[in-house]
Amino acid sequence: MKLSEEAGVRFVEGPSGQPLMRTARDAGLVMDACFSHKTTLALLHASNMPEKFFDLSSGDAGEILQKLRNYRIRIAVVCPPGRVKFSRMFPEMAEEEARVGYFRIFETAEEARAWIVS
Secondary structure, eight states, X not given: OEEEEETTEEEEEOOTTSOOOSSGGGHHHHHHHHHHTTOSEEEEEGGGSOTTXXXXXXXXXXXXXXXXXXXXXXXXXXXXXXXXXXXXXHHHHHHHHHHHTSEEEESSHHHHHHHHHO
C-alpha cells in the first residue's frame, strides 16, 4: 500500500487491479499501513478485497469492517459498475455502513478521494 495525499489529507491506497487481502484476517495489512503512515483513512479497490467480501454470507465483510472500525479506520472502496457482483443484501449493508461513516462504496477513485478528504 502506498501513502497518498490530497488537499492536505494523508491516506493509504491499495494497488489498483491487484489483490491485497486474501482473507478477512488480512485486514491487519490495512491497519498496519495506516499505523505506519499515521493515518486512519484508506482507499481500496474491489480487487484489493478478499474474493468473498461482497458476499455477506461469507462473513468477510463484517469481520473486516468491524476490525477497521475498532481502530476508527475509514475506508472507501472503489467498485466500478459491472465489475463486482454483490450478494442480495450487500447494498443494504453498505448503505447502513455509509450512515455510520466508516465505510463507503464508490464507482470512481475520484469520488472516493473526495469523500476521504471531506
